[in-house]
Amino acid sequence: MGIDFRPPVAVRVPPTDPPLRVAVVGAGGWGEQHARVFADRTDTVLCAVVGRDPGRTRARATAYGTTAYTDLAAMLSAEQPDLVTVSLPNEEHFAPTLQLLRHGVPLLVEKPLVFDLQEADTLLAEAERRGVFFAIDLNHRYAEPVVRAKALLDAGELGDVVFATWRFGGEPNFGTSPHANLVETQVHGFDLIEHLCGPVVSVMAQTYDGARPGVFTTIAVALELASGAVGTFLGTYDSSYAYPDSQRIEINGTSGRLVVEDTVRRLVVSRPGDEVSQVWQAGYFDDEARSFHTTFDRHVDAVLRALRAGDEPPVHARAGRRALELALAVARSAEQGVRVPTPPG
Incomplete structure (x- = not known):
């Protein structure tokens, strides 16, 4: 039938650039996948976990060998991350995402973007104005x-x-x-x-x-x-x-x-x-x-390639x-x- 079902060839090249410092905002269920991915990679360092609940955030940070924060601005000042990922409760994405965009840090946010089109337009306009790398995880x-x-x-x-x-x-x-x-x-x-x-x-x-x-x-x-x-x-x-x-x-x-x-x-x-x-x-x-979870790992591969190359996110x-x-x-x-x-x- 002429269809090639051989698996695509993935070539892993040892990283030559310094590891990227990545902070994860969110200490919930899917936020753990974010922490896992960036703690396990050799080309990234999980530099922080930010959460609202001190106990849960501290436990997550300890589990993945990083620093816990409950204040987003304090984390940004102290850690100077190269990339921040956002995995918060679905209806609470807007304010922290806007704060991060105004800081100018590259972002990978979980879906949904927000629940309101006006808020979505505000975020996109801010990213465009500041030239911020702004990816969404549609894994x-x-x-x-x-x-x-x-x-x-x-x-x-x-x-x-x-x-x-x-x-x-x-x-x-x-x-x-x-x-x-x-x-x-x-x-x-x-x-x-x-x-x-x-x-x-x-x-x-x-x-x-x-x-x-x-x-x-x-x-x-x-x-x-x-x-x-x-x-x-x-x-x-x-x-x-x-x-x-x-x-x-x-x-x-x-x-x-x-x-x-x-x-x-x-x-x-x-x-x-x-x-x-x-x-x-x-x-x-x-x-x-x-594994469904490793669809996120694959997306992260593409995100990091684009970020290092100065390209637009694979899923903007x-x-x-x-x-x-x-x-x-x-x-x-x-x-x-x-x-x-x-x-x-």
């Missing part, structure tokens, strides 16, 4: 099945895309916003649909709040793509990550179909009229490719702003019962 792009899917699509192996499907969801992560599922979880879906298939130009949505009235825990969306393709999108807090296929991407083209199962588990490529499919899944010793914070724009358009569509245009730019 699903770096899952091996997604990387391979992107290569197949870019090479035209599926022909013209006809339809795309996204499904993702499990246990809830409630905040104060009624649209937490849309903004903090489904950000990955909005980003990946556009990353793989091109711009979404309109949305029509239906939402469900039966489990928690006033909180929209499941959303179903009909997508219109700029290419003329159509899409379906289902995001939920009313399911479980223990279920098989809790995350699924299906892209059907005129020359074939691909399916990504559970982000990192499997990629299946099929051809019209052919009952034999090609499958990629991680081999026995390939623990790295089957603008992508977080775009995902938020699509999420809020979905919310508006559901509230008003109308199709909402979402032209890019």
Whole structure:
């Protein structure tokens, strides 16, 4: 079938530059992945962990052999980091991110960027004005099945895309916003649909709040793509990550179909009229490719290369702003019962 399923070759070159000093803002669950990555690398030094809770921050810093701070300005003054990463509760990103941008330090922030478009625009304008490196962690792009899917699509192996499907969801992560599922979880879906298939130009949505009235825990969306393709999108807090296929991407083209199962588990490529499919899944010793957490390690590799080269981030914070724009358009569509245009730019 002409598809090369050999693994991409990764060449590790010993670092010749001094290690970059990296500070992590956030001592919560995913913040530990940030601490782990930068403490383990040979080309970075984890110089600080900043948190709000003194005990938890001190414990995290001790576990990774670094210094704990509860004051962001004090950390910046004392440590002079080369890069700061932000992994805070989803609805509390704006103020510390703005403070860091005004300090002029390069940033890698967790998704979602923020919950408000005006705040997103303020952050992006500040970064532009100061020339700050401003990356966002949309790490699903770096899952091996997604990387391979992107290569197949870019090479035209599926022909013209006809339809795309996204499904993702499990246990809830409630905040104060009624649209937490849309903004903090489904950000990955909005980003990946556009990353793989091109711009979404309109949305029509239906939402469900039966489990928690006033909180929209499941959303179903009909997508219109700029290419003329159509899409379906289902995001939920009313399911479980223990279920098989809790995350699924299906892209059907005129020359074939691909399916990504559970982000990192499997990629299946099929051809019209052919009952034999090609499958990629991680081999026995390939623990790295089957781990969801190491999608972040892969993104960090790309971030550090770009930062050292003076290039734009591989996933700029603008992508977080775009995902938020699509999420809020979905919310508006559901509230008003109308199709909402979402032209890019």
